Amino acid sequence: MSRPSSSVASGPPGSTRRPARLRARLLSVLAALGLALGALVGLPGAAQAAGSLPCDLYGDAGTPCVAAHSTVRALFSSYNGPLYRVTRVLDGAATDIGLLAPGGYADAGRQDTFCGGTSCRITRIYDQTSRHNDLNPGPAGTAGMGADRGADASELAVTAGGHKVYGIFTSPGVGYRSTGAASGVAVNGQPEGVYMVASGTHVGSACCFDYGNAESTPADTGNGHMDAVSIATTCYFAPCTGSGPWVEADLENGMFQGDNGSNTANRGNNSTYVTAVLKNNGQTRYALKGGNSQSGGLTTWWDGGLPTRGGYKPMHQEGGIILGTGGDNSNWNMGTFFEGAMVAGYPSDAVENAVQANIVSVGYSGQTNVPNGPQGTITGPGGKCVDVAADDTGVNGAAVQLWDCQSYAEDQHWTHNPDGSLSTISRCLDVVGNSSANDAKLELYDCNGVGGQKWVQQADGSLRNPQSGRCLDAPGGATGNGTRLQIHDCNGSAAQKFALG
Structure with missing residues (x-):
């Protein structure tokens, strides 16, 4: 669509020309409108002028x-x-x-x-x-x-x-x-x-x-x-x-x-x-x-x-x-x-x-390198974070482990859901095979509401799985990167201190 000219020219033969004073007033009004629209476009949140996107x-x-x-x-x-x-x-x-x-x-x-x-x-x-x-x-x-x-x-x-x-x-x-x-x-x-x-x-x-x-x-x-x-x-x-x-x-x-x-x-x-x-x-x-x-x-x-x-x-x-x-x-x-x-x-x-x-x-603003939604970290023994193996890919059955905390790591940011589950990258913290056995390992798995996906924060800092009555645990109190997490009899030790951030 062509845009109209802001100038006022003489019309074709037989047309009526606008008086000079009226033309000047029209030019002044158009110029002011142009400045106002320009200011609106330049202000974040302001209404955009038609055709400006x-x-x-x-x-x-x-x-x-x-x-x-x-x-x-x-x-x-x-x-x-x-x-x-x-x-x-x-x-x-x-x-x-x-x-x-x-x-x-x-x-x-x-x-x-x-x-x-x-x-x-x-x-x-x-x-x-x-x-x-x-x-x-x-x-x-x-x-x-x-x-x-x-x-x-x-x-x-x-x-x-x-x-x-x-x-x-x-x-x-x-x-x-x-x-x-x-x-x-x-x-x-x-x-x-x-x-x-x-x-x-x-x-x-x-x-x-x-x-x-x-x-x-x-x-x-x-x-x-x-x-x-x-x-x-x-x-x-x-x-x-x-x-x-x-x-x-x-x-x-x-x-x-x-x-x-x-x-x-x-x-x-x-x-x-x-x-x-x-x-x-x-x-x-x-x-x-x-x-x-x-x-x-x-x-x-x-x-x-x-x-x-x-x-x-x-x-x-x-x-x-x-x-x-x-x-x-x-x-x-x-x-x-x-x-x-x-x-x-x-x-x-x-x-x-x-x-x-x-x-x-x-007017874009805000950090772009760190997840900042409702998710929080789970900090465990040695100040390490609860992490999913394989760098944010999060397939079913991926091992859940301890790892150095990394602000950009998506799979270290967990959502505490209303049903008691903890989820990251669209899957839940899960006990392998929905087991209640001592030392059963943890994994990431599709959220399905089973008992092996429920976690309750205890007053002593542990995370308890109600179905098994056991707590999230780092075997032997290990704190090294890649330590595979498990459930174990709740005992109040440092190996079972996990803070939801």
Whole structure:
């Protein structure tokens, strides 16, 4: 839609010209309105001017959004649908979380009411375009990992637009994907752009924390079959400058910082919130940009030729969409996602700058590297934390142990549920085989309400399992990393002191 000119020109032959004084007054009023709208857009929490949100900006510039995802806010000023779905772990009930107002911010209060006192997973992220390119936990892929689980819905609360909202706190095993090739997303060398707002502090070096174009099935089908933006400490093509994290392009079988892989000019983005931008004309050229989502503009890390390694020039995208994983469902990395969109065509620098300005106007605030929801730690003997083996993957039967406390470790943050269970990464602290025997080992297992999943804090600092009458115990008072926990006759010893934080 073209925008009207702010100037007043003489009309066509036969038209009536406005008097100069009236024209001057109209110009003055329009200028004042423009300043007022500009001030509103720049204030967190203020009403957004029509057409001011990222997908409005992209669309007006001729590069429309074909996918738009966020748990934080609307990305179109007219959007008034659901942002995401949460599902309670204990009973499987689900509800959609929408907006406080059209074009506004997430209704986090609805989530808090629905999930209060228990754990919820984010089980769907709705596409805000009319294409319905929704994201669900992804299936197992050829990377050798199992199917993905949804992120803990209440694990990371931050502020945006002056409102409490939740980000998607991704740990190993968490990831989302479209079903097959998504509608309108670039394929076979078509141009496209993608941006996301992520964390520059909750990052890792494993594969892969990506958002963008991937294979239509969870399998590596060759160079150039992906076109996703990533933020990670992965130096795939040495040398790299500093220790990252860097905004990178996952083009499949390589995390490209620019040029043909290595790009020492890419100095990384480690701010609390990072705007990560990738665009690719599909034939000859791509660009990478990064910026602080709380202030300032974008820095261009690369704007030049596609890699000359085989398969990237031209590209061979398949049009799938991933979030938090690699194209073959490599889901070993960690990251945090707040919003992002994919567009058709090759976006201009001007529209990317406008999108960054809008992101800054949101006023994102709060820590992004530490779970800060209702979960707490369980501190045991030797000041160690109750932890799940295998780095946040949390499969059924995973050993529960003592380990050095790590603020970012998702599987060291436990929710004390109303039924007496303790849960982390969507499963419960469980006695193997629901046993009541002395020295029965502990594991993580699907929450199912059995007696082996009930725990009561005692006045002496122990955690008692009522079914067995025995207490959580570190065998022989051991405090070393990897000490497998068990239940044992309650005896008041230091080996049975576990504090719920």
